[in-house]
Amino acid sequence: MNIADEIARLHELHRSGALSDEEFAAAKEKVLASASTSSQASGNENPFSNLNQLRRSKHNQWVGGVCAGLGKYSNLEPWIWRLMFVLFVSAFGTGFIAYLLAWVFIPEEE
Numbered sequence: 209m210n211i212a213d214e215i216a217r218l219h220e221l222h223r224s225g226a227l228s229d230e231e232f233a234a235a236k237e238k239v240l241a242s243a244s245t246s247s248q249a250s251g252n253e254n255p256f257s258n259l260n261q262l263r264r265s266k267h268n269q270w271v272g273g274v275c276a277g278l279g280k281y282s283n284l285e286p287w288i289w290r291l292m293f294v295l296f297v298s299a300f301g302t303g304f305i306a307y308l309l310a311w312v313f314i315p316e317e318e
C-alpha cells in the first residue's frame with residue numbers, strides 16, 4: 209500500500225467517525241514520517257554522491273591510473289576498461305581524448 213492509499217484510508221476512517229481529529233492528525237504524521245525515512249534509507253538522495261569516490265590509481269597504473277581507478281569504482285577489472293579505451297581509439301578515435309580528459313580531471317588517490 210502506498211502513502212496516498214494509506215492517507216485516503218485514514219481520511220475515510222476520520223470521515224466515518226472512527227478516528228477523532230487528534231487521532232487522524234497523529235496517524236497522518238506517523239505515515240508521512242515513515243515515508244520520509246524509508247525514502248532516505250532507499251538512497252533517493254543524490255545519484256551522484258558516490259562520484260566523489262572516483263580516483264586514479266597510484267599502484268595499478270600503466271599510464272595514468274585512469275583505468276585502474278575506473279575499475280575500482282565500477283567493480284570491473286581494469287583490463288576491461290583498458291580494452292574499451294583501445295577499442296574507442298581504434299574505432300572512433302575518441303578514446304585518446306577521453307583518456308586524457310579523465311587523466312586531467314579525475315584526482316589521484318591519496
